[in-house]
Amino acid sequence: MTTLDAVDSTPWGLSPKLLAAVVALLTGAICLLLQPYAPWLFAFPAGWTVPATEWVGTTLEVVLNAIKPTMRLFSAAIAYPMEWANIALAGTPWPVVIGTVTAIGWHLGGWRMGLLGFVGFLFVLLSGYWEESMNTLSLVVVSVPLAMILGGLIGLLANEIPRLRAALLVALDAMQTIPTFAYLTPLLLLFGFGPVVGLVASAIYAAPPMARNVILGLERVEPEVKEAGVMSGATRFQQLFLVEIPAASRQIMVGVNQCLMAALSMVIIAAVIGGFDDIGWEVLLTMRKAQFGQAFLAGLVIVTFAIVIDRMSARLALERKRFDARISWGLFAAGVAGAILLWLTGVSAPPEGIFGGVADSVDTALGDFTAANGASLDSVKNNAMFYGLLPLRIGLDEAVLPFTWGFQWTSSMSLWLFVAAGLGGALLALTGRPVAGALLLIAVGILETGIANLPWPFVLVGAAALAWLAQGPRFALVVTALLATILISGLWERALLSLYLSGAAVAACAVVGGALGLLAAISPMAWRVLRPICDMLQTIPLFVFLIPVLMFFQIGEFSAFLAICAYAIVPMIRYTQAGIVSTPPELLEAATASGASQTQTLLDVRLPYATPVILLGLNQTILYAxxxxxxxxxxxxxxxxxxxxxxxxxxxxxxxxxxxAAMAILAFIADRLVQGFAEERRKALGLA
Amino acid sequence: MTDRPAISVENLWQVFGANAASAYDEASGGPPEEIAAKLKAQGLIPAVRGVTFDVAPGELFVVMGLSGSGKSTLIRGISRLVEPTAGRVEIEGEDVLAATPKRMIELRRSKIGMVFQHFGLFPHMSVIDNVAFPLKVGRMSRKERHDKVRPIIETVGLAGREDAYPRELSGGQKQRVGIARSLAGDCSVWFLDEPFSALDPLIRRQLQDEFLEIRKRLNTTIVFITHDIAEALKLADRIAIMRDGQVVQIGTPTEIVLNPVDDYVREFARDVARGRHAKVGSIMQGGTEGIGPDDPGLSPDMTLEDALASCMKLYEPVPVRDASGTLLGAVHPKDLAKALQVEQG
Structure with missing residues (x-):
C-alpha cells in the first residue's frame, strides 16, 4: 500500500500536503468564479443522473421475489422456536424468571451480579412492562444463537480458507456499515410484517462482531499451542475443537458479549416495523403520543436490560472464580417457591406497574417545565440553529438574514470576507505555514457556500486529494469513483445534507469530547465521574437516545444533532484519555529530567504521542455518528x-x-481516510 | 537392518515466499550457495539450504546455531509442521514427506514426540489432560489414558500436580508437562526445539540432568535444537552446527572443540573449556613405543583436564588402558597440554 512516504516526487517541488490543499483550493475558487455562468457546477443537473434507485429496486425485487418462497418457508420454520421462546418466557411465572436471572448472575459473578440481575428484573416487573419485556427478550433469545452460529461459521471459514478471508472481511465491514434501517426494507419484502424481520435483521447485524472475535481469537492462539496440537496427532477437526477454539475462548466470549448487545439494539430498532408488542414498540408508541414520562420509563427498562445483559455476559470473558452451584440452585428454587406461593394466593399475573403514577407526574412536570422554560429552551435551540447549524448547511450568504442576524448578507461582505481570508492565508504562507494558509481559505469558502451547497467538482477533488494523502493514488481513484456513483445516482444532495449534519456533530464531539478526554487524562477525579457515564452511554441502545432530546427540544434537526452528539462523543472522550494516559513513563521521566513543565510535557510529549490513538477515537466517533x-x-x-x-x-x-449504500460509502470513505492518517502518524512515531 | 539410520535427512530445502517450489526447481542444480543466491535475488527466503545428515538409532543428535540460522525451521521441516520445499526425510525407513495426512497423524500419535521452546501447553486443560492429549486424540478412553500417563507424570517429577492448570505452574514445571506430553505416545523419535532456552540457568541445568536420566531409560532417537554451545556439548552424542541455513560441521563434541572446521565454529568453541569436553581417546596414539615407566591410570573416556592433572610431572608417553586393564595405546603429556591450549587470536 502506498502511503505518504511513497508520495515523494510531486510537480513543482511542492510538498504533498501543500499540493493537495492548493489543488482543492483552486478547484473551489474556479467553481465559485464560474457560478453565475455555470450553475451546473453547484446543482448537479437532474438530466445527468440515471435512475439508479429504480434499477436497484427492479433488480432487487426480481431477486427477492425469486427467493421469497424459500425465505417464507424459513420464516415459517423460525417462527416456531420464536413462539416457543415467547410462550416459555411469557408463560413462566415472573418469580421463576427473576429467580433464574439472579441465579445466573450469581453463577457468573457472585453476589454483585446476582444483585444486579435481581434488582434489574425487579425494576422491569414493577415498571408494568413485564409482558412487553419478555417479548423483546424472546426475540433476543432466538436471534442470538442464530447470530452466533452465523458469525462462528463465518469466522471458521475465514480461518480455515485463507483465500476467502479478505472477501469475508469486506463482507463483515459492509454488514456493519450499512445502516440498520437499510436492511430492514428488503427483509420486510421477504418476510412480510412481523417479528421475523426483526429476528433476521438482528441475527445479521449481530453476526459480524461474533465473526470478528472468532477470527481474532483463533489468530491469537500461540503458534506453539497449535503446533503441539498437530504433533500430538490430532486431526484438523480435533485441533480446532479440542485445542484452538477452547484456547481462544476468552476472545470468543468477548464476541458473545458484543453479539448480545448488537442483537438487543437491533431488536429494539426493528420495532419501527411494528406488528409485535415488544418494549421498543412501546417506546415508539408513547413517543408518538408525546407521553414522554411513559416513553422515558420504557426507555429505562431497555437500558436496564442492556446493562444486565452486558455486565453479566462480560463476565464470561474474564477469568472467573467458581461460585457455589448450590446457591444458584437455591436462588432458582426460591423463585419457584415464590411462584407457587403466588399461585396459591391466586395472583399469578404480573403486577400493574407501580411507576405509572411517577411517569404521569414526570409528564406533567415536564409539561410545566417546558411551558415555564419554553422561551429559554427555544432560544437555545434557535441560537444553535441560526448561528451554528444553518450557516454550516446553506452558507453565510443564505443564512444571514435581517430576520435572524439583524442584517442582510451582501456580495460586498462576501468579497471582504474573502479578502480578509486571503490576507490571513498569505500571512500564514509567508511565515512558513502555506498548508495552514490554504486550509484557512478553503474553510472560509465552505462557510460562505455552506456544505449542502458545495460545488460537486470541489467535493470530488477535495476528497480525492485527502484520499491521496491518506492512502495513495489508488485509494484516491476508489474514492472518486464511489462519490461519482452517488452523484450520478441522484442521491447527491441528500448525501451532502447527511454529510453536513454528521460533520457538524463530529466537529462538536471532537471539540467537546477532546476537551473532556483531556480533562479526564489530567484529573483522575474527573475520569472517575466521566467513566461510568461513558460506560452507560455505550451500553444504551441507540434508540433510547431519542427520548430525552425529544422531551426538551421536540422534533427537528437540533434534536437529531443532540442525539447524535450524545452517542458519538463517547469514543472521542475514551480514546483521548487513553491516548494521553498511555504515554510511556520513561518518556515522561525524560521530559521531566529535561526540565519541562507540566504544560510543556502535555503539549510537546503527551499529545503528539497520543495523536494516533486520538485519531482512532475520531474515526470511531465518525462511524458512531x-x-x-x-x-x-x-x-x-x-x-x-x-x-x-x-x-x-x-x-x-x-x-x-x-x-x-450511499450512507455506507460515506462511512467507508471517512473510516479509511482517518485510519490512513492515524497509520501515518503511528509510522512517524515508530509505533507501527 | 541395524545399520539403517533412525532419521535420514537428505538435501532438505525450506524456501519461504510466493511460488517457492517452482522458483527452487528452476534454480536447483549446483552448489547450495548458488541456489540460495538465485532465490534471494527473487525476494525469496531460503531458510534451510540443502541440509543432509543421518541420525543413528538411539543417538542424541544436537543441532546448534545462532538465532536465524534455520535450526527451528529445520526441525519443523523434519516433523512436517511446515512443508519442506525440496529434499527427503526418512524416519525409520519411511519417507515422511510422501506420507498421506492420515499416515502423518498416525506417526505423530505413535512414533514422533515433540517438545517446544515456549511449552505449547493447552491453557484450558489440566496437567493430566495436557499429558494425555495425544492418547485422547487417538481415541483412548479417559480412564485408560489417565492410568497410562500417571507414571509418566511421576517420571518428570510432577506427581501430585495432575489437576493443576498451566497458569498455576512455574516455567520449569511447564516444560516438565511438555516433556511428559511428548512421551505419552511412546515415541521412538523425539524432537526437542530449544526445550530449556526459556528457563533460568539453575532450572535449566537441573532439567538437563533429568533429561539425560530419562533418555538413558528410554533409548529413543533424539534431535535436539539449541543455541547454547555448553548445552550442546553436555548433552550431545553428535553435534551439527548450522549457519545461514546450512550445516557447516557435524561431529562429536570432542571433534567440534578440537578440530573446528572454520572460524565460525572456532568462535563457538573458543569460550569453552576444552579440557572438560575432549576425551583422552581423541589424542591417543595407537602404538605402544616409548611408553615411560609411569602409569597414572589413563582411560580413553577420561577428559583431557583430568588426564593432565594426573600426569602433571611426567615427560614421557603414558599408557592408556580400558576398564579391564588392557593396554590400548599411549598419550604424550606434551600433546595433552597442546590440545588444551586455547588458540589465541
Missing part, C-alpha cells in the same frame, strides 16, 4: 437517513438499499 444519523431520522432529519426511513415505510427497496 453515521450509525446514529439514520436512527435520528425518526425525529426529523433530512438527507439519506430520512430517505432510508421513508423507504422503509413505503417498502421501497430500491430507495432503501441505494440510500443505505
Amino acid at each position: 453515521f450509525a446514529m444519523l439514520v436512527i435520528a431520522a425518526l425525529i426529523g432529519t433530512t438527507g439519506l437517513g430520512q430517505s432510508i426511513y421513508l423507504a422503509l415505510g413505503q417498502a421501497d427497496v430500491g430507495l432503501g438499499v441505494s440510500a443505505g
Whole structure:
C-alpha cells in the first residue's frame, strides 16, 4: 500500500500536503468564479443522473421475489422456536424468571451480579412492562444463537480458507456499515410484517462482531499451542475443537458479549416495523403520543436490560472464580417457591406497574417545565440553529438574514470576507505555514457556500486529494469513483445534507469530547465521574437516545444533532484519555529530567504521542455518528437517513438499499481516510 | 537392518515466499550457495539450504546455531509442521514427506514426540489432560489414558500436580508437562526445539540432568535444537552446527572443540573449556613405543583436564588402558597440554 512516504516526487517541488490543499483550493475558487455562468457546477443537473434507485429496486425485487418462497418457508420454520421462546418466557411465572436471572448472575459473578440481575428484573416487573419485556427478550433469545452460529461459521471459514478471508472481511465491514434501517426494507419484502424481520435483521447485524472475535481469537492462539496440537496427532477437526477454539475462548466470549448487545439494539430498532408488542414498540408508541414520562420509563427498562445483559455476559470473558452451584440452585428454587406461593394466593399475573403514577407526574412536570422554560429552551435551540447549524448547511450568504442576524448578507461582505481570508492565508504562507494558509481559505469558502451547497467538482477533488494523502493514488481513484456513483445516482444532495449534519456533530464531539478526554487524562477525579457515564452511554441502545432530546427540544434537526452528539462523543472522550494516559513513563521521566513543565510535557510529549490513538477515537466517533444519523431520522432529519426511513415505510427497496449504500460509502470513505492518517502518524512515531 | 539410520535427512530445502517450489526447481542444480543466491535475488527466503545428515538409532543428535540460522525451521521441516520445499526425510525407513495426512497423524500419535521452546501447553486443560492429549486424540478412553500417563507424570517429577492448570505452574514445571506430553505416545523419535532456552540457568541445568536420566531409560532417537554451545556439548552424542541455513560441521563434541572446521565454529568453541569436553581417546596414539615407566591410570573416556592433572610431572608417553586393564595405546603429556591450549587470536 502506498502511503505518504511513497508520495515523494510531486510537480513543482511542492510538498504533498501543500499540493493537495492548493489543488482543492483552486478547484473551489474556479467553481465559485464560474457560478453565475455555470450553475451546473453547484446543482448537479437532474438530466445527468440515471435512475439508479429504480434499477436497484427492479433488480432487487426480481431477486427477492425469486427467493421469497424459500425465505417464507424459513420464516415459517423460525417462527416456531420464536413462539416457543415467547410462550416459555411469557408463560413462566415472573418469580421463576427473576429467580433464574439472579441465579445466573450469581453463577457468573457472585453476589454483585446476582444483585444486579435481581434488582434489574425487579425494576422491569414493577415498571408494568413485564409482558412487553419478555417479548423483546424472546426475540433476543432466538436471534442470538442464530447470530452466533452465523458469525462462528463465518469466522471458521475465514480461518480455515485463507483465500476467502479478505472477501469475508469486506463482507463483515459492509454488514456493519450499512445502516440498520437499510436492511430492514428488503427483509420486510421477504418476510412480510412481523417479528421475523426483526429476528433476521438482528441475527445479521449481530453476526459480524461474533465473526470478528472468532477470527481474532483463533489468530491469537500461540503458534506453539497449535503446533503441539498437530504433533500430538490430532486431526484438523480435533485441533480446532479440542485445542484452538477452547484456547481462544476468552476472545470468543468477548464476541458473545458484543453479539448480545448488537442483537438487543437491533431488536429494539426493528420495532419501527411494528406488528409485535415488544418494549421498543412501546417506546415508539408513547413517543408518538408525546407521553414522554411513559416513553422515558420504557426507555429505562431497555437500558436496564442492556446493562444486565452486558455486565453479566462480560463476565464470561474474564477469568472467573467458581461460585457455589448450590446457591444458584437455591436462588432458582426460591423463585419457584415464590411462584407457587403466588399461585396459591391466586395472583399469578404480573403486577400493574407501580411507576405509572411517577411517569404521569414526570409528564406533567415536564409539561410545566417546558411551558415555564419554553422561551429559554427555544432560544437555545434557535441560537444553535441560526448561528451554528444553518450557516454550516446553506452558507453565510443564505443564512444571514435581517430576520435572524439583524442584517442582510451582501456580495460586498462576501468579497471582504474573502479578502480578509486571503490576507490571513498569505500571512500564514509567508511565515512558513502555506498548508495552514490554504486550509484557512478553503474553510472560509465552505462557510460562505455552506456544505449542502458545495460545488460537486470541489467535493470530488477535495476528497480525492485527502484520499491521496491518506492512502495513495489508488485509494484516491476508489474514492472518486464511489462519490461519482452517488452523484450520478441522484442521491447527491441528500448525501451532502447527511454529510453536513454528521460533520457538524463530529466537529462538536471532537471539540467537546477532546476537551473532556483531556480533562479526564489530567484529573483522575474527573475520569472517575466521566467513566461510568461513558460506560452507560455505550451500553444504551441507540434508540433510547431519542427520548430525552425529544422531551426538551421536540422534533427537528437540533434534536437529531443532540442525539447524535450524545452517542458519538463517547469514543472521542475514551480514546483521548487513553491516548494521553498511555504515554510511556520513561518518556515522561525524560521530559521531566529535561526540565519541562507540566504544560510543556502535555503539549510537546503527551499529545503528539497520543495523536494516533486520538485519531482512532475520531474515526470511531465518525462511524458512531453515521450509525446514529439514520436512527435520528425518526425525529426529523433530512438527507439519506430520512430517505432510508421513508423507504422503509413505503417498502421501497430500491430507495432503501441505494440510500443505505450511499450512507455506507460515506462511512467507508471517512473510516479509511482517518485510519490512513492515524497509520501515518503511528509510522512517524515508530509505533507501527 | 541395524545399520539403517533412525532419521535420514537428505538435501532438505525450506524456501519461504510466493511460488517457492517452482522458483527452487528452476534454480536447483549446483552448489547450495548458488541456489540460495538465485532465490534471494527473487525476494525469496531460503531458510534451510540443502541440509543432509543421518541420525543413528538411539543417538542424541544436537543441532546448534545462532538465532536465524534455520535450526527451528529445520526441525519443523523434519516433523512436517511446515512443508519442506525440496529434499527427503526418512524416519525409520519411511519417507515422511510422501506420507498421506492420515499416515502423518498416525506417526505423530505413535512414533514422533515433540517438545517446544515456549511449552505449547493447552491453557484450558489440566496437567493430566495436557499429558494425555495425544492418547485422547487417538481415541483412548479417559480412564485408560489417565492410568497410562500417571507414571509418566511421576517420571518428570510432577506427581501430585495432575489437576493443576498451566497458569498455576512455574516455567520449569511447564516444560516438565511438555516433556511428559511428548512421551505419552511412546515415541521412538523425539524432537526437542530449544526445550530449556526459556528457563533460568539453575532450572535449566537441573532439567538437563533429568533429561539425560530419562533418555538413558528410554533409548529413543533424539534431535535436539539449541543455541547454547555448553548445552550442546553436555548433552550431545553428535553435534551439527548450522549457519545461514546450512550445516557447516557435524561431529562429536570432542571433534567440534578440537578440530573446528572454520572460524565460525572456532568462535563457538573458543569460550569453552576444552579440557572438560575432549576425551583422552581423541589424542591417543595407537602404538605402544616409548611408553615411560609411569602409569597414572589413563582411560580413553577420561577428559583431557583430568588426564593432565594426573600426569602433571611426567615427560614421557603414558599408557592408556580400558576398564579391564588392557593396554590400548599411549598419550604424550606434551600433546595433552597442546590440545588444551586455547588458540589465541
